[in-house]
Amino acid sequence: MKLREIAHSRTGDKGNTANISVIARDPQKYAALARYLTEERVKEHFSEIVEGKVSRYELPNIGALNFVLYGALSGGVTRTLAMDLHGKSLCMALMNMDIPDDL
Amino acid sequence: MKKVRIGSGAGYAGDRIEPAFELAEKGNIQYLVFECLAERTIAIAQQAKMKDPNAGYDALLVARMEACLPVCRKNKVKIITNMGAANPVAGMRKIRETAHKLGLEGLKIAAVTGDDVLEVVKQGDFILEETGGKSSALKDRMVSANAYLGSQCVVEALKNGADVIITGRVADPAIFIAPAIYEFGWSMEDWNLMGQATVMGHLLECAGQITGGYFADPGYKDVPGLGRLGFPLAEVQEDGAFIVTKVPGSGGMVTLATCKEQFLYEIHDPAKYVTPDVVADYTKVQMKEVGKDQVLITGGHGRPKTNTLKVSIGYVDSYIGEGQISYGGPGAVPRGRLALEIVAERLKLSGVKFDEIRYDLIGLNSLHKDKISKTGHEPYEVRVRVAGRTQNMKEAVRIGNEVETLYTNGPAGGGGAWKAAREVVAMVSTLIPRSHVNYSIHYEVI
Numbered sequence: 001m002k003l004r005e006i007a008h009s010r011t012g013d014k015g016n017t018a019n020i021s022v023i024a025r026d027p028q029k030y031a032a033l034a035r036y037l038t039e040e041r042v043k044e045h046f047s048e049i050v051e052g053k054v055s056r057y058e059l060p061n062i063g064a065l066n067f068v069l070y071g072a073l074s075g076g077v078t079r080t081l082a083m084d085l086h087g088k089s090l091c092m093a094l095m096n097m098d099i100p101d102d103l
Numbered sequence: 104m105k106k107v108r109i110g111s112g113a114g115y116a117g118d119r120i121e122p123a124f125e126l127a128e129k130g131n132i133q134y135l136v137f138e139c140l141a142e143r144t145i146a147i148a149q150q151a152k153m154k155d156p157n158a159g160y161d162a163l164l165v166a167r168m169e170a171c172l173p174v175c176r177k178n179k180v181k182i183i184t185n186m187g188a189a190n191p192v193a194g195m196r197k198i199r200e201t202a203h204k205l206g207l208e209g210l211k212i213a214a215v216t217g218d219d220v221l222e223v224v225k226q227g228d229f230i231l232e233e234t235g236g237k238s239s240a241l242k243d244r245m246v247s248a249n250a251y252l253g254s255q256c257v258v259e260a261l262k263n264g265a266d267v268i269i270t271g272r273v274a275d276p277a278i279f280i281a282p283a284i285y286e287f288g289w290s291m292e293d294w295n296l297m298g299q300a301t302v303m304g305h306l307l308e309c310a311g312q313i314t315g316g317y318f319a320d321p322g323y324k325d326v327p328g329l330g331r332l333g334f335p336l337a338e339v340q341e342d343g344a345f346i347v348t349k350v351p352g353s354g355g356m357v358t359l360a361t362c363k364e365q366f367l368y369e370i371h372d373p374a375k376y377v378t379p380d381v382v383a384d385y386t387k388v389q390m391k392e393v394g395k396d397q398v399l400i401t402g403g404h405g406r407p408k409t410n411t412l413k414v415s416i417g418y419v420d421s422y423i424g425e426g427q428i429s430y431g432g433p434g435a436v437p438r439g440r441l442a443l444e445i446v447a448e449r450l451k452l453s454g455v456k457f458d459e460i461r462y463d464l465i466g467l468n469s470l471h472k473d474k475i476s477k478t479g480h481e482p483y484e485v486r487v488r489v490a491g492r493t494q495n496m497k498e499a500v501r502i503g504n505e506v507e508t509l510y511t512n513g514p515a516g517g518g519g520a521w522k523a524a525r526e527v528v529a530m531v532s533t534l535i536p537r538s539h540v541n542y543s544i545h546y547e548v549i
Contacts, residue, residue, distance in 0.1 A: 008324060008360060010317070012369030015233050015532070021367035023360070048472040057373050061388055061402070062363050068371045074461075076233070078143050079420050079529040081461040081490040083469050093471040 004095035006103065007033060011091040016076040017052075018069045018087045020094050027063035032103050034058060034065060042067050045097050049090070067094075107286045109279060109303075110180075110336040112171065113137040114310030116144055116161060120170050122311070122334035122353070127174040129350045130336050134282040135175060137167060137184035138275050138308045145272055146417025146528045148189035149221075149247035159190030160197065160269075168201045172267075176207050183257055183278050187269040189247065191216055192545055194269045199549050210549045213265035215256045217542030218272040220414055220535065224248040229414075229533040238416060238533055246528060247417040250535065253379030253408070255291065256542040257281035265546065272415070274378045276304025283339045297381035298405025299343035302388055305376070306347055306365055306400065310334045313347060313365040315355030328354025344401045346393065357396040366390075379412055381405040411534035420529035421458065421492045424499030426506020426522040427465070430514065431484035438514040439464045439485040445513055446489050446505050455501045457491040464488070487517075492527075499524035 003022070006029050012019045022037060024030040043054040052070030059066060073087045074080040084090075110132040112123030116139045127135050139161050152159030164186045175182055187194040195214035202210050225245065229238040238245075252270070254277035260268045262285060270278065280300040283289065289296055306313055313335050315326035333353025339345040347357050366385065370376060373385040384404040391399045426446075430438045443462045450457070463469035465486035468476045487509070491502040503522025510520055 004320075004323065008320070008364065010364040010368055012367070014369055014371070015530075017371070019367070019369065019371055021364060021370075023363045023367075025360075045475070048474045055371075057371075059367070059373055059386060061386060062366065062390060064363055064367060066367050066370060066373060076529075079492075079527055081423065081459060081492060083463065083465070083488060083490075089470045093475045096471075096475060 001099060001101050002095060003097040003099050007095065009091035009095055011088050013073060013077055013086040016071055016073045018072040018090055020067045020069065020091050021064055022067065022094065023062070023064040030060060030063040036099060036103055037065060042094070045094065046072065105341060107134070107283050107339045108132040108336055109134045109136060109282055109307065109339065111136055111138070111279070111307040111310045111334050113139050113167070114308065114312055115139065115141060116163065118310060120167055122332065123167065124170050124174060125350050125353055126334055126336060127171055127178060127180050132180055132336055135171065135180050135182050136279050136307070137182070137186060138278065139163070140185040140188055140272065142415055142530050143417065143528060145188050145249050145415070146247040146530065149417065150528070152189045157193050160188050160194035161186035164194055164197055165201055168198055169205065172202055172207060173205055176210070181261070181282070182267045183281065184268070185270045185273055185278060187214060187271045189219070189271060191269050191271050195545065195547055198267055198269060199547050202549050208549060210267065211265050212267045212269070212547050212549070213260035213263070214545045215252070215260065215268065215270040215273065215542055216545065217540060218249045218252050220250045220540060221245065221248040223535065223539050224414060224416060229535060231531045231533055233531050241416065241418045244418040245416060246419060248414055250412045250414045250540045251379050252540070252542055253277050254281040254284060256544060258285045260544050261285040263544070263546065274380070275308040276301045276378055277380055279304035279307050280380070287341050291380065294381055294405035294407055296343050298383040299403030301376065301378055301381055301383040301405065302385065302400060302403035303337050303339060303345050306362065307335055307337055309365060309368065311355065312368065313361055314349050314357055315361055318361050318364060324360065326356055330354060343403070344399065346397050346399050348397045357398055359390050359392055359398060362390050362398045362400070377409060379408065381408050410537060412537055412540055414533050414535050416531050416533065417528050418531070420527045421494065422496050422499035422524060423490060423492055423527055424502030424524040425488070425490040426503035426520065427486055427488045428506055428509050428517045428520040429484060429486045430517055432516065435484050436464070436467065436481050438516065439487050441514045442487045442509050442517065443489070445509065449505045450502065453501070453505070455505070456498050457493050457502065460489070460491040462489055496524055496526065
């Protein structure tokens with residue numbers, strides 16, 4: 001299944017760095033999400049897009065993960081050639097990730 | 104028990120105006136805050152001010168004031184906004200002029216200046232956060248440098264009785280937390296309280312993004328009444344706990360899910376969210392639904408503020424030329440690909456000088472490139488897009504031209520060609536010692 005089935009998400013931007021939240025629809029699923037959705041998996045998913053590293057922050061208090069993607073915005077909102085200047089649509093690219101059905 | 108109700112009247116420069124009026128009319132608020140200043144907006148405003156010393160404030164300032172000043176006056180709602188952009192004093196005069204036309208009297212207006220540190224940055228040499236390079240390398244191309252001020256300047260203006268406060272660059276959360284600091288007499292060195300207040304400012308600063316705007320995903324996350332989306336308000340208690348809600352009857356919704364999405368918006372390390380007022384810690388924040396469209400937020404923490412202030416520097420970076428054209432029906436994708444190949448060859452043959460170029464097929468791969476976008480079936484239509492970075496406007500124009508000529512010189516059935524070229528004012532940031540930045544407040548009474 002797609003990550004979208006169990007999580008929702010929003011992208012933010014600062015300079016050439018994007019952050020993507022991954023929020024468990026059901027807080028009970030947070031632990032499983034945190035086990036599966038590693039920095040490596042997210043980096044691999046965005047291998048064509050993210051030039052730098054991916055850092056993950058855990059927020060069990062709200063059942064969410066926060067991914068910070070460095071070098072994700074082709075230079076950043078103020079100078080990128082990309083149509084989506086802020087990379088605002090990237091959250092839906094992450095929601096498109098295939099995850100195990102029994103997660 | 105005393106409570107302060109603070110409304111969010113705008114989440115960006117071009118935001119809708121009606122929800123702010125609705126908040127002032129029916130929200131039972133004491134403060135209406137308009138956050139309208141994106142990073143680059145101030146650099147472009149600075150360019151406008153250089154051409155005309157009376158320009159450089161937000162283009163919608165008058166429209167927002169015309170809509171909201173009378174109702175705010177009637178309901179004793181104070182207005183705080185960063186719509187001063189590069190010229191808060193000119194913005195203040197414009198507000199006075201607008202108030203006069205509306206027949207309003209007894210209004211004290213304050214303008215905060217001092218965020219403009221262009222001369223300080225030009226005279227010194229500072230390390231740029233993005234590149235590690237030095238600010239001196241941008242000297243001739245620099246158009247603006249603005250420090251992010253904290254909430255102190257707005258608190259001071261409130262203490263001096265201002266009804267309307269217009270600023271330039273002040274940190275987004277700061278213009279929302281200032282009224283709570285003023286009303287409750289909070290110590291600005293109670294770091295946990297400043298951290299909790301910052302969560303409030305952060306949640307409100309994008310207006311509709313917490314009331315169901317930028318959230319809907321049909322079948323997954325449905326939002327009622329988006330056409331009449333209401334903007335949020337926070338009802339703040341003396342201990343800093345607050346409820347995010349909106350005007351009953353307005354569109355949208357405030358739920359745990361909408362609050363969580365906005366909570367992490369533009370956050371990196373949630374334990375260290377640096378603002379001019381505090382280093383806020385979001386890792387112990389708790390959210391609880393306490394009623395329909397009411398979410399109680401507690402548990403924000405903080406540590407002492409840093410000794411530096413962030414400065415955004417605007418500079419003329421380059422030029423971007425762009426062209427687009429659409430292909431539809433059978434074979435749309437191969438015709439689109441052929442069009443891109445043709446443009447690439449012609450740019451080379453005609454010797455257009457560019458530093459960087461990008462070829463997209465909108466509908467296929469323009470947002471997320473090829474790997475993630477793969478669906479296994481071809482779209483019915485695609486839009487060719489070519490964008491290139493150049494060193495001058497003349498070369499930038501040539502890029503769009505080579506796309507437009509696809510009409511008579513490209514694949515069959517191309518339609519809707521469009522082209523543009525623009526100067527790119529880009530932003531970088533640095534940190535400067537707080538001692539380099541001093542604000543002033545100017546007042547006018549009508």
